[in-house]
Amino acid sequence: MTAVTGATADIATFVLKTGYADLPAAVRKEGLRSFFNIVGCTVGGAKHEAIEATWRALAPFGGEPHATLIGRRAKSDALTACLVNTLASSIYTYDDTHAEAVIHPAGPVMGAVLAVAERQKVSGADLLAAFTLGIEIACRLSKAVSVSPAEGIIAWSQTGICCGVGAAAAAGKLIGLDAKGLRFAMGIAASQASGIRAMHGSMCTANMPAHAGQSGLRAAYLAKAGFTASEGAFEGRYGFANCFSKKPELSHLTNGLGSHWEALANTYKPYPCGIVIHPMIDAALALKREHAIDGAQVEAVTVKAAPVALALCDRRHPKDELEGQVSLYQWIAAAVVRGRAGIPEGGDAAIGDPVLVAFRDRITAGIDPSMPADGTDMSITLKGGRKLEKSVRHCVGSRTNPMTDAQLGAKFADQSIAIIGKPATDDLMAQCWGIEALPDAAALLALAAG
């Protein structure tokens, strides 16, 4: 037997040898924040119409009810639960973002590891380690195929194409795959990697992460049962890297494994919409607050943004909530007129609010090629000609200006109380923050069930 080498093998070895005790304190902490944030988002999304539709469609096919559908007082088999929970985690696009990798990594990995934790006993520390490693692999993989933005970072859903592998790595570690099995699991997941950006603005936006989570989890169980894949899923000829990128950079996959951590760069969204809109919301909310602006007195809003912001969110009149998530006009209008940018501001009622509809037409968005994705320059002209200006360089929730633990807590509570009530929310938040000490991570799910 010759030793198996290459990126796929190196990743498998790294994932298996790295335990919770091996994670640097800062990595544990950011993994924990990622986990806390995404569980809150999952509770918050649990009753969304898209999840209702999915459950109507899939319940008739579900297996024995061993796994919790978060926030729904229902159970199904682990694969179905993984799909539904991951869908809920991202349906409001309120989740998390690794900005450089253009990916929302936590949801699919969470869906997979929680499902495993109801099939076998998994300690909180082990779950958190697997979860953090899954995020690490997904982000590295995305960077490996997105180094050349013009060649695909917009075309593919990076979350869709990369997170199945992350979920497979995390689940595979928990269910005890050996190195070969983990290579196979990641290969099976890579062969089902999918997601196209055209789906933005529809329920499918959240179905791509959901599919990633479920296919990754299934890949791990398939590999456990002896199902095989090619050994070099990432680096092989016609492998993942060459298929998804014209200029793959495999070094992002393996350089500095164990010393450099992409998981540290995960960030959390303060507003439930496309992250490139966030600096604009910051600017609008600040101007509203500082000048007590009356929306009816606004004649025009001009905003300069990074090119990627317009590429993704230049949608002036969204037809519904899902299109609204990627409409910079809707969120600027809501922030200026209402002084808020929460889930209600993205709901169908707000999308159709005649005041906001009219306001959207007063906004002009342009590109500033030198603007970073977490910045914007905004100018508001009032009737009578007074001009108010605000520059944002690192919006709230960016890497440089991250949400605090307290802000994450407020965000969690805001979403969760409406679904499972305050007592369960308080308990669940405490258990999430303290997951490291849980002997059995499934305890979380009993609370999260609602």
Next chain:
Amino acid sequence: MTAVTGATADIATFVLKTGYADLPAAVRKEGLRSFFNIVGCTVGGAKHEAIEATWRALAPFGGEPHATLIGRRAKSDALTACLVNTLASSIYTYDDTHAEAVIHPAGPVMGAVLAVAERQKVSGADLLAAFTLGIEIACRLSKAVSVSPAEGIIAWSQTGICCGVGAAAAAGKLIGLDAKGLRFAMGIAASQASGIRAMHGSMCTANMPAHAGQSGLRAAYLAKAGFTASEGAFEGRYGFANCFSKKPELSHLTNGLGSHWEALANTYKPYPCGIVIHPMIDAALALKREHAIDGAQVEAVTVKAAPVALALCDRRHPKDELEGQVSLYQWIAAAVVRGRAGIPEGGDAAIGDPVLVAFRDRITAGIDPSMPADGTDMSITLKGGRKLEKSVRHCVGSRTNPMTDAQLGAKFADQSIAIIGKPATDDLMAQCWGIEALPDAAALLALAAG
């Protein structure tokens, strides 16, 4: 409401308005041959190790046993059955091929429509119409993204990326989606389209069609329950066509819908291995037969082949059966030495047979850029210097030289008798040929169960 136009909408409209009565006789006939062939392959593959592994992995998650696992005396939920049956249909790569689209379209579509037929009553004629239309859409979609071979026809598994949409179209038609619902179903399937060629030679080769079939079926049920996708899944900005091809030709999707039929170009494999190897097997079997060649007397074999044949199957010493499926050396060796090229010649025992292993080293394969994919020039040099030559231009099973119904029957029986016995095989073959008249297509599955 403005009318929805574009390739996705046109396809949906066409699929819904076209019934069995609208299919030209030749199209019905080829659809029937495609169906007959793939059912036989599914029975034949039912007990393969990869299917055993899949069932071990997935049975614990399966739902109520309404749907038949062909050839396995077992049932599961429709989604799981679809996955397992489609996997079985292609595990020996004995299935079907649309040569120009480089796709094996029947398996995933069959998996989906048979699963539907056990959820609701579907007549044989309706099932065959949906099946044929699903093949039509999958082949058209593959042609649309494969016009420029250098840009992806080898990199992606065309079956993996295109057949989910075909399965969604077929299943969606049967479950009664309206035009909007069918657009959504195809969009959901497109957002899960996946498959990378690096998986060739592993069980994942068959898992890519299996995933396509299941994700297409699920997409149809999701759309039925109200799950949405973007309206322009194929042609939209960052849509399927632009993501999977640098030079998409959307005209292939819609030109001549209803008058020009890609389904007529489907062909069936006489040998259980990569189709580009088939002309070499024809040549070797012919020389063996004509000259009663003793393999031990062969000094060298030289073969000139189309570039695609070497790109896909230039694997001199496969390590197992699955790699053997894409090793031209294995099959030439078996044909010359044994005078046979059936399932046993691709089995692990044959892969490891020292006589064949040694023979493989006596074969030289080269490229002739002018050679069509269904042709080859072979030269065998015997000890003592005698040279035998054979040119094949249209191998058995090619479009120009298709397998006859009798040959399809022999192939079906050869695979099926070993799994479900001769009486059930005889009945099943008769029911498949006569499916047009079946009031309830589920009757087939009772026989195929084994």
